[in-house]
Amino acid sequence: MTRICPPSLTAFPDGLTASLPIAMGYFPIAFSFGVAATRAGFSAGEAFALSLIIYAGASQFLALALLTSGAPVLISAFTLIAMNLRHVLYGPALMRAAGNEASTRRAWIWAFGLTDEVFGQALGALARGQPFSEPYMFGLGLGAYASWLAGTAAGAIAGGGALDGWPAVNAGLGFMLPALFLALLLSILTRAAVPVIAVAGLATVAGTLAISATSGILLGMVAGAITGVLRR
Amino acid sequence: MNWDLLAVALLAGVANWAFRVLPTMARTDRLAPGGRLERFLAATGPAAIATLFVASVLPAVTIDVAGLLPFAIGTLAVCAVWVARRSVVGATLAGAVLHGVSVWALG
Numbered sequence: 001m002t003r004i005c006p007p008s009l010t011a012f013p014d015g016l017t018a019s020l021p022i023a024m025g026y027f028p029i030a031f032s033f034g035v036a037a038t039r040a041g042f043s044a045g046e047a048f049a050l051s052l053i054i055y056a057g058a059s060q061f062l063a064l065a066l067l068t069s070g071a072p073v074l075i076s077a078f079t080l081i082a083m084n085l086r087h088v089l090y091g092p093a094l095m096r097a098a099g100n101e102a103s104t105r106r107a108w109i110w111a112f113g114l115t116d117e118v119f120g121q122a123l124g125a126l127a128r129g130q131p132f133s134e135p136y137m138f139g140l141g142l143g144a145y146a147s148w149l150a151g152t153a154a155g156a157i158a159g160g161g162a163l164d165g166w167p168a169v170n171a172g173l174g175f176m177l178p179a180l181f182l183a184l185l186l187s188i189l190t191r192a193a194v195p196v197i198a199v200a201g202l203a204t205v206a207g208t209l210a211i212s213a214t215s216g217i218l219l220g221m222v223a224g225a226i227t228g229v230l231r232r
Numbered sequence: 233m234n235w236d237l238l239a240v241a242l243l244a245g246v247a248n249w250a251f252r253v254l255p256t257m258a259r260t261d262r263l264a265p266g267g268r269l270e271r272f273l274a275a276t277g278p279a280a281i282a283t284l285f286v287a288s289v290l291p292a293v294t295i296d297v298a299g300l301l302p303f304a305i306g307t308l309a310v311c312a313v314w315v316a317r318r319s320v321v322g323a324t325l326a327g328a329v330l331h332g333v334s335v336w337a338l339g
Binding site (some may be wrong): 017018020021024026033042043045046049050053054055056059063066067073074076077080081084085086088089090091092093094095096100104106108111112113115116119120121123124126133141168169170171173175176177178179180181182183185186187188193195196197198199200201203205206208213215216220221222223224225226227228229231 | 233234235236237239240241242243244245247248250251252253254255256257259260261262266268270271272273274275276277278279280281282283284285286287288290292299302303306310311314318320321323324326327328329331332333334335336
């Protein structure tokens with residue numbers, strides 16, 4: 001599959017627009033992180049620095065737990081690094097779908113934004129026939145990153161309980177990411193992908209219930225990908 | 233500034249950058265066209281999205297039984313809008329809105 005990227009002035013704004021559901025889903029999660037960080041005794045600046053530098057939700061929450069429990073710096077860092085190892089697969093999987101002609105000249109900047117959700121959204125766009133474009137990837141990643149940083153700052157400044165009076169809004173925002181993943185799953189659904197999806201889902205449930213949520217995610221991805229290798 | 237926090241953030245952040253950027257720039261997907269690596273990478277996308285969906289809904293369906301109905305309504309809304317409009321953004325927003333409205337309606 002080869003798609004050459006046509007020069008397009010709308011690619012960057014298109015990417016920003018596509019980041020909207022991710023940004024709306026990220027904001028409350030990052031908000032919660034900002035609240036949790038200040039409750040754990042860190043300053044708003046320190047909470048913001050964690051989001052700015054690490055930019056990986058689950059491992060940021062884990063960083064708070066490790067740092068407040070007094071875990072050594074290297075142990076904490078390697079735990080977080082192990083947690084994000086799955087991201088190694090995203091770039092190659094995305095570029096395979098983008099085709100051989102797709103440019104990665106500016107990937108040193110936009111690929112930092114390849115979070116779980118950005119990867120899923122980009123892959124879904126390619127599956128729907130949209131050509132790969134670095135400005136689109138930059139817009140998509142920037143919208144999500146900006147929302148993550150803004151949410152962290154707002155949460156750290158507002159403190160706890162800001163959304164407690166708005167349970168329906170809180171619930172709707174909390175459902176944003178599951179809804180996005182489901183929509184993306186529907187957008188890439190093919191007969192050939194069904195066994196991969198089924199095995200990945202079952203392995204995730206088994207791994208999460210038997211070990212931990214992080215292990216479940218890693219196990220699900222690897223089990224699904226191996227299913228794809230075994231099917232001809 | 234807490235220097236332990238900064239050191240952990242920098243180590244984890246640099247590793248994150250390397251995990252996301254280096255395999256992308258190295259185009260490791262070109263290493264074995266048609267081979268097992270290519271099939272592995274092709275399956276990684278659907279597997280990752282399925283995994284992330286299951287991981288994101290598991291807490292809702294295993295911890296909060298009272299949240300099952302809003303969850304079901306939100307899920308049906310996503311599916312219905314996707315079938316009708318083939319829009320990821322529209323389906324996502326519809327699912328979130330109906331989930332929030334059902335939480336409000338059910339008290």
